Amino acid sequence: MVLDPGLSFGTGQHPTTSFCLKEVARCVKKGTPGSFLDIGTGSGILAIAAAKLNYQPVHAFDFDAEAVRIARENAKNNHVKIGLSRGDVTRPPRRPGRRYDLVCANLISTLLVAERERIIARLNQGGTLVLAGILKTEFHTVQAAYEAAGLVLGRSEARKEWQSGAFQFTKSDPRTAKKD
Numbered sequence: 400m401v402l403d404p405g406l407s408f409g410t411g412q413h414p415t416t417s418f419c420l421k422e423v424a425r426c427v428k429k430g431t432p433g434s435f436l437d438i439g440t441g442s443g444i445l446a447i448a449a450a451k452l453n454y455q456p457v458h459a460f461d462f463d464a465e466a467v468r469i470a471r472e473n474a475k476n477n478h479v480k481i482g483l484s485r486g487d488v489t490r491p492p493r494r495p496g497r498r499y500d501l502v503c504a505n506l507i508s509t510l511l512v513a514e515r516e517r518i519i520a521r522l523n524q525g526g527t528l529v530l531a532g533i534l535k536t537e538f539h540t541v542q543a544a545y546e547a548a549g550l551v552l553g554r555s556e557a558r559k560e561w562q563s564g565a566f567q568f569t570k571s572d573p574r575t576a577k578k579d
Contacts, residue, residue, distance in 0.1 A: 414561040417558075418558075419503045422501070422527065422565050423452060423503070424448075426527055427453075432453045432500075434498075434500045434501070435450075435458070435500070435501045438504040438518065438521075439462070439506045439532075440461045441461060441470070441505075442469055443483070445505070446470065447481065454501065457482065459483050460484045460485065460486030461486070462486070467485045471483050488506065488510065488518065489510075489513070497521070498520075500523050501527050502522050506532045508532070508538075511532070511533065511541050512541055515544050515548055519548055522568075524568060525567070527553070528545070528550065528565070528566045529564070529566075530566065533564075534561060538557075541564075549568055549569055551566060
């Protein structure tokens, strides 16, 4: 992978990015790669890795226009097709039209908690949600918020002062459960 992060985040060296990359690869081993969304793409490293591992489609967005420009250039240099756009995780509809099999959100914990509904709304039933960018001291708050929404922590990794986790829905997706 050829990567120039410019002023954006994402070289693969940070513990949270590293965990996300491992999860992208691990999900491929489970079977045919599915669809992929990278929320807060930075340099585009996660989306590029997903595209190289044959996830389809691959979409990514970032709030920072410069990050989107750099991610587009990195995707071009890696000869992969990624749907890249400028977007704000606080603005998409709570019920987006498209859902993904694997969603990575490498963001600060306060944003992950505040925008939990919008992030979860992008996940397919049976999919994996990877949350990263979280300080160890704040991970329990993020975990509790997502578990309260019907997800369960499947894997977690703590390195240095950071902790990341991969979540799935419990037995059934609460968004599709019948209400009495």
